Amino acid sequence: MTHLLTMTELSIEDIDRILFDAELFAQGSKWKLEKQTFVANLFFEPSTRTRFSFEVAEKRLGADVLHLEAMTSSVQKGESLYDTVKTLQSIGANAVVIRHPNDEYFNELKTGITIPIINAGDGCGHHPTQSLLDLLTIKQEFTRFKDINVLIVGDIRHSRVARSNAQTLTRLGAKVYFSAPLEWQDHTNPYGEYVDLDEGLKQADVVMLLRIQHERHQSSMGLTKEEYHEQYGLTLKRGKNLKKGSIIMHPAPINRGVEMASELVEAKESRIFKQMENGVFVRMAVLKRVLQQVEGGILI
């Protein structure tokens, strides 16, 4: 049985295969589950895009969806995550998608749970389907990762995206750079080099902006939104000086006027809504990967 918990567990061949399948889905291929299959989506943190992206992916494959948000469940009665997941398995879930605020929540599930687990985000840890959709977006644009310069800007320290992407992009041959306020730098992350934002932008093929997660840490780094935008945001001025052929990415939701000028969200360089489209295709590929072994399915 196959889980998808972190990017590090995926070989380069695994990644290639997922991106290949995702691109087929992007081009209109269909693959349907042969039997009635239930996928449970467990969201212990609010989410619009990840939740609906999984839900659309699941329904496109023909799955039935069980949607659980933590606030309205037995979790309130103090049930452990393990017991909740084991319950869903007993009730008939054939796979489970989980977002949870605790780092590596899945460690307590590895024994005893016999259905595939897909990690939809754990605390400040991992978010593999976000990484995969970012990879698909870059590959669609440049057809390769080797020697692509990726500049990741913002809250490197607390970002699931930064962590997963920097390592994976490095493995795939890309060059990763970081730009961040001192307090949001993470020097335990060896997969990138810190550069000045304006210097970095000159070389970047991909400008990957991170969201300021106001809800995850109270204290900002002592900058107002305006100061952050001026010092670390993609201002209109910076947007005009991007390297030719480069693209702008952001995992969303966007704090308009903070991480980037509002006018750039739908600029021709922006792939932000393309990333969301790709999110569905990547999740279809991941679901196909974990479900085809247990449930079967057919190309139609």
Add this chain to the structure above:
Amino acid sequence: MTHLLTMTELSIEDIDRILFDAELFAQGSKWKLEKQTFVANLFFEPSTRTRFSFEVAEKRLGADVLHLEAMTSSVQKGESLYDTVKTLQSIGANAVVIRHPNDEYFNELKTGITIPIINAGDGCGHHPTQSLLDLLTIKQEFTRFKDINVLIVGDIRHSRVARSNAQTLTRLGAKVYFSAPLEWQDHTNPYGEYVDLDEGLKQADVVMLLRIQHERHQSSMGLTKEEYHEQYGLTLKRGKNLKKGSIIMHPAPINRGVEMASELVEAKESRIFKQMENGVFVRMAVLKRVLQQVEGGILI
């Protein structure tokens, strides 16, 4: 691409067509979408009947439903309505149904969103599918609108129903009267004449009661529930003196014993639960109207 935002944008021919289709659905016609189609329901205010009415209508047409309530989403992370809707479009929604507390929230969506928007209620503004189901209910009863006397009773000032219905009924040839406490009168609404309740009831073919929206405005008009019922409610006594052949309507939920005597809710003159049935048929017709251009569908 066709939205449904307000009643004023619909021509009389449009209204006739929607009511015609709705009546076909009421009589058992089936129409199914040809392709897998996703409709996102975005509810930024609580609602039972409108939400489920749309959900049943969507599923009867064969659509997959994405249901979003504002409390459990990225909206909490401060995302704009535009970005939320654009996200749902990117993820694969083929149409979006929105209820939102802000008047004319849809103005910020008209540019950039390329899927149909169906307004399921905006602030104190519009609620076109409620108007359409009211129209269908009246038409089923009287087969026409011309010269039908409609008496709308209650909180005219804050009611989406009063606003949409008074104008549309006037366009269709009905005669509209209002009865309301002074503070809930709205003299900017030119599509009706204020009358004394008991005088109005003598002539009314349709008695359309409005709900007191305790949740929408703190200060009532200085009347207790009992006083309101006595002065502006459909008491048992008033219920006995209705014009022969007249019907009682209410958009629900009903404050029993306030807008009307509890015993009248299911009286033979009441069409309140009939209105709810018609709500599904009208929404099927509206969804067919906006989806058939983009997604295709077939009568079965």
Add this chain to the structure above:
Amino acid sequence: MTHLLTMTELSIEDIDRILFDAELFAQGSKWKLEKQTFVANLFFEPSTRTRFSFEVAEKRLGADVLHLEAMTSSVQKGESLYDTVKTLQSIGANAVVIRHPNDEYFNELKTGITIPIINAGDGCGHHPTQSLLDLLTIKQEFTRFKDINVLIVGDIRHSRVARSNAQTLTRLGAKVYFSAPLEWQDHTNPYGEYVDLDEGLKQADVVMLLRIQHERHQSSMGLTKEEYHEQYGLTLKRGKNLKKGSIIMHPAPINRGVEMASELVEAKESRIFKQMENGVFVRMAVLKRVLQQVEGGILI
């Protein structure tokens, strides 16, 4: 039209028939609704397993599910339960599943509602599908109820499970014993005899543990969790001295280390997750029973 409100309304033949159908479903039989059928699940209390168990059962029969949680609905606008259910019926629900904190909430629904009502738990009253899944689990194990010794341990006074099960098991020929702290004993329940826990365990074929419902009553019975576990919990030591061939049951969610030692939850004697599996099959049988008369269905 058939409701399922309490176990007492079911004859022994009814129970046999439901368990027979449930066992067929457990062994892989399929039965599908012939027409598009909507089942509304109304949960006025939080629940994971009952809610999803019904949802999976409904979808396995091919029904469309309308899911309503009380916190996000017109119930907040003060609507009565009757009006909410009548609304769902008008909108097109073909059956309704209700969990509600009030004892015998369904009495106010018996007149006026013409669709089947399935009780998914009322206050401290009844929870018939929980009883049925417990019965199925016992029958699978022992093939009969006659002379089976069932020891129910814990909060007898406030438990829906204890009330329904003790009576039904007695009717079916089993012998029921209770073990509980003085304050949680219920001497109005004539269907069992109070015994000392350790004495009872020597004879018990079925050890049925009840959950401590911290959320339902503030004051515990003056014992700490550790004291409760020591005096009334299935400790590891007690687990080693169970009668040969006996089984452990718990309606879940489990307070690990309180009602039972955490290590016993998945012991070979435990049928706790089996109970959850059976819950789906029993609910399929119950839904088939109430829906086949009105909607029709076929074995496939």
